[in-house]
Amino acid sequence: MTHLKPTVFASVLALVATGAVADEIRVLNWQGYGTDLDWAVAEFTEATGHTVVHEYFNSEQEMLTKLRTNPGAYDVVLINAAFTPQAQEEGLIGPIDAGLVSNIGDVAPDFLSNAALNAGGELHGVPWTWGLTSFAINTSSVSEAPTSIKVMWDEAYKGRVSIRDDALESVQLAALATGQDINNIEDLDAVKTALADLMPQIRTFWGSENDWNQFMAAGELDMATFWSGSAARSQASGLPVQFVVPEEGAIGWLDGLSIPATSESKEAAHAFIDWMIDPDFYVRWDAEGAPASANSAAAAALSEDAFNRKVLGDPEVAALVQFQEPVSDETREKYLALWQELKAAQ
Amino acid sequence: MARFLNRDGARAAVLLSPAYLWLTAAIFLPLSAMLYFSLLSDVPFGGAEWNYTSENYRAFFQTGTYATLLWKSLKLGLTVTLICVLIGFPCAYVLAKVIRGRSREALFLLIILPFWSNSLVRIFSWAIVLRGNGVLDLALNAILPFDVRLGLMFTPSAVVIGLVHSYLPYVILTTYLALQAIDDNLIDAARSMGAKKRTILWRLILPLSLPGLLAGAVLVFVPVVGSFMEPRILGGRFGTYYGTVIEDQFVAVFNWPLGAALSFILLAVVLVILAVFSPILRKAQT
Numbered sequence: 001m002t003h004l005k006p007t008v009f010a011s012v013l014a015l016v017a018t019g020a021v022a023d024e025i026r027v028l029n030w031q032g033y034g035t036d037l038d039w040a041v042a043e044f045t046e047a048t049g050h051t052v053v054h055e056y057f058n059s060e061q062e063m064l065t066k067l068r069t070n071p072g073a074y075d076v077v078l079i080n081a082a083f084t085p086q087a088q089e090e091g092l093i094g095p096i097d098a099g100l101v102s103n104i105g106d107v108a109p110d111f112l113s114n115a116a117l118n119a120g121g122e123l124h125g126v127p128w129t130w131g132l133t134s135f136a137i138n139t140s141s142v143s144e145a146p147t148s149i150k151v152m153w154d155e156a157y158k159g160r161v162s163i164r165d166d167a168l169e170s171v172q173l174a175a176l177a178t179g180q181d182i183n184n185i186e187d188l189d190a191v192k193t194a195l196a197d198l199m200p201q202i203r204t205f206w207g208s209e210n211d212w213n214q215f216m217a218a219g220e221l222d223m224a225t226f227w228s229g230s231a232a233r234s235q236a237s238g239l240p241v242q243f244v245v246p247e248e249g250a251i252g253w254l255d256g257l258s259i260p261a262t263s264e265s266k267e268a269a270h271a272f273i274d275w276m277i278d279p280d281f282y283v284r285w286d287a288e289g290a291p292a293s294a295n296s297a298a299a300a301a302l303s304e305d306a307f308n309r310k311v312l313g314d315p316e317v318a319a320l321v322q323f324q325e326p327v328s329d330e331t332r333e334k335y336l337a338l339w340q341e342l343k344a345a346q
Numbered sequence: 347m348a349r350f351l352n353r354d355g356a357r358a359a360v361l362l363s364p365a366y367l368w369l370t371a372a373i374f375l376p377l378s379a380m381l382y383f384s385l386l387s388d389v390p391f392g393g394a395e396w397n398y399t400s401e402n403y404r405a406f407f408q409t410g411t412y413a414t415l416l417w418k419s420l421k422l423g424l425t426v427t428l429i430c431v432l433i434g435f436p437c438a439y440v441l442a443k444v445i446r447g448r449s450r451e452a453l454f455l456l457i458i459l460p461f462w463s464n465s466l467v468r469i470f471s472w473a474i475v476l477r478g479n480g481v482l483d484l485a486l487n488a489i490l491p492f493d494v495r496l497g498l499m500f501t502p503s504a505v506v507i508g509l510v511h512s513y514l515p516y517v518i519l520t521t522y523l524a525l526q527a528i529d530d531n532l533i534d535a536a537r538s539m540g541a542k543k544r545t546i547l548w549r550l551i552l553p554l555s556l557p558g559l560l561a562g563a564v565l566v567f568v569p570v571v572g573s574f575m576e577p578r579i580l581g582g583r584f585g586t587y588y589g590t591v592i593e594d595q596f597v598a599v600f601n602w603p604l605g606a607a608l609s610f611i612l613l614a615v616v617l618v619i620l621a622v623f624s625p626i627l628r629k630a631q632t
Contacts, residue, residue, distance in 0.1 A: 061600030065389065166598075204500045204582030218477060220499075336599065337409060343586040344411045344418075 022049035023265035025075040025272055028066060031056040032209070033078065034129070034285055035276060044275050050268040067092040071262040075269040078128070081254040082326045085119035094261040095122040100270035103277045106297035116326055117256050125256025126273050127294035131228040132243075132312070132321060133169060134250040139240040141222050149177050149246040152223060153194075158201050162215060162224035165205035167339035168327060169251070170195060173225060176248045176322070183325040188338070195342055209233070216241055232307045233289025243307070245317050252321035254294065384606035402607030412591070412608065416615065419588035422502075423571040426509045430566050433510070434517030435559060439551070441518070442525035443533075457515050465512060469579050472508045473499065476580070500582025508576040513569070517562035524558025525551070560627055568616055572609075588612060 029035050036054045045051050055074070057063040060083050067077065067087065079087055087093045098104050104112070104126065111117070111127035118124070135152065137145060141160075152161050163170055172182040174194040185191060203220060206212045209230045215221050216239050223244075226234075231243035257273045259266055275281060282290065282298035292312040293299050302309040311317055327335075383389075384403070388396040406412045441453060460468060475481040477499040486494045498504050528551065536546050552559075574589035581587075588608070595605025620627075 059598050059600065061598070065600055199583060202583045204585070218479075220478065337411070340586075340591065341409065341411045343583075344414045344591075346584050346586060 022051070023075075023268040024051045024053060025265055025268045026053045026055060026073060027272070028055050028057060028063060028074045028077040030058075030078065034290065035076070035078070035272075037285065037288075040275070040281055040285070044272060047275075048268070048271055050265075050271065052272065064090075064092070067260055071260075072264060073262075074260050075263040075265050076272055077258050077260055079125055079256055079258050080324075081114055081116040081125065081127075081256055082324045084116050084125045084256060084258065085326050087258065088119035088124045091261055093124050093258040094263070094266075095120075095124055096126055096259065096273075097266075097270060098123065100267065101126060101274045101277070103274050103279075103295060103297075106279070106295050107277065108294055108296045111254060111294040114254060117254070125258040126277060128255050128257045128273075128277060129229065129291040130252065130254040130294055131291035132245065132250040132252055133172075133225065133227055134243065134245055135223050136226040136231045136234075136241045136243045137223045138216055138219070138221060139242050141219070145242055145244055146223075147244075147247055149173075149248045151246075153177070153197060153201060157222045159203050160220075160222035161198070161201040162203055162206050162212075162221050163198070164225055165207055165343075167336040168332065169225065170339055171335045172251050172324070174198070176246075176251065179248065182251055182322045188334075192338055192342070195339075196345075199342060199346060213237070213239060227291070228307075228312060229289065229291025232286075232291075235307070236287070236289040243311070245311065245320055247320070249320040249322050250317075252323040254323065255291070380606045380609060383602050384610055386603045389600065389602050402604045403611070405604060406608065406611055412588070412611075415586065415588040415591055416612070419571050419573075420615075420619075422505065422509070422573075422577075422587060423567045425506055426513065426570045427563050427567045429506065429510050430514050430517045431559060431563055434514055434562065435521055435555075438518045438521035438525055438555075438558075442522050443530075457518055460511070461515060466575065468512060469508050469576055472504070472511065473579060476504050476507070499580070500584070502581065502584050504580040504582075505577045505585065508580045509570055509573060512576065513566040516565040517559070520558040520562035520565065521555055522558070524555040528554050564620065564627075571616060572612055 027035050031054075034040075035052075041052045055066070057066060060080060063077065063079070064083065064087060067074065068090070077093070079093070084093070107127050111130070112123070114127065117127060135149070142157075151157070152163075163173065171185065171188075171191055174191040175182045175185045178187065178190045178194050180187060180191070204215070206215060206224060209227075212224060212226060212230070213234055215224070216234065226241075226243065228243055231241060234241050235243075257276060259269045259273075263269055277293070277295045277298070279293075279295060279298035279301045282293045282295065283301050286293075286302055286306060286308055290308065292308045299309060299313060304310070385398050385400070386396045387399045387401060390396050437457075441450060441457075445453065473480075476496075478495065478497060480499070482498070483494065483496055486496070498507070532550060532554075533546060536550055541549070572589045572592070574587065574593040577585040577587045578590055578593075579585075592605050592608045592612070595601045595608065
């Protein structure tokens, strides 16, 4: 019996040691959105010993509810900057320790000082990716890329258009088309009229990136609203689509990676975020289709003709972007009521 | 005597308890939880602040949107039920009274077969059949000399087609059982007394099979009014119904209280409709 003791002792020691170093971190994100790429997770585990488990959400509201109902269950969460202040105010996420994220120095200063991400006076989300919500055309049926968003209202494409079934996105799209500030819509009646006019053009609403790709592949649509990163991904998978940034402008969004206040492995969480904003990771992700990186070094590491460098890095395009600001609950409900009313009238 | 009654009562309670336990766990508890949710101002999870309110029920009446959608869903329910009855009754009649033996079993199997596949798979199959340049268009164009474009996908008709296909077996099965129970001698007797085929159908077969037909109709009408998956996938921009709005509250907007309140309003409306028709239902049963 006695000779067993050292072995047991050693294995207990080993367990304690790995327990202190290697954590299991749980990431809450949209499915298929970068953090759950198999190769990236495998390499991260190899480099740091930490394992990564994913859980997904289908809407920002669901993400917030999951954070509220499961304290301590998540270590890294992706939050759209428009929702970061709400999450911070509710005490759901904690401040970021910049000292633990070595790549943070390369993040574009504009993004790093973003007011929404710095809710509560401290950085609560590391700027990770950004992109545009605009529309994409099916190049096999629309030969020339349009320059105006009004093309979606063009009779020639009646019944060949799609938009996402989302109140905020639809209202902001119509605000762009009516020449308004998406964050301060003054003439909501004009928005409503524009959306009512758009309805007969619409074939169906799309809900997920997968839906979108299927409709385009089946030739059901000529054009549909889309996200820049997703368009890049569809293009990379061989679909004949082209993303359009019209002269009226496009909706810009910024996604940050945050750490829930109740996380029990904050150090590992910081390490994962650092891994995610690393240029090496981003360049390989971009080859598969990714949104634009908030890390300047990562953006600069892309090849000259990469979509995220050529189009989104273009100063002329940048000037057209209206970045989404946080939306109050009342405004959100007002938009939702408007959207539901329009849909119900069909 | 009292002791016997007590013993009987106790025995009945023991024998019935599994059923009542099941009803409590599967129906009463979830419904109570939803009723509770429908009276809250916010989802009572985490740190969210909430209080009791009737706001969610009042929201139904504040805009015309929900009433419009409910009416739209009720019309959909009626249309689908009517088509199911019109198709289902002849099918059930043929199965019960015309076909005998092996072929009846085979046909029966074919009717139940769709039930064995997932409903989502069935609806997606319809999407493949109905869409532009889909199976139906290609088949018609192969047969007909001129160019046909049905354009059925993403229209209210597509929703009706998908729902009829999903719920038709209920009507066929319930009506078949009722028709099966009709004694063939009754029909022979009517015929020997000189009744015409139409008279036999209207005066004999239809009244006797009415309980089954009505049970099938109720089984179709109630779920169709609350359906959300079929309209969403097949309806395109016309696919917003009362059920899809309830689903949105739970899945997209995360306003569970409003979703629960809307569900209870639907439940109430359906119960009122059934109550109005209950004299007819009861008459049919006797």
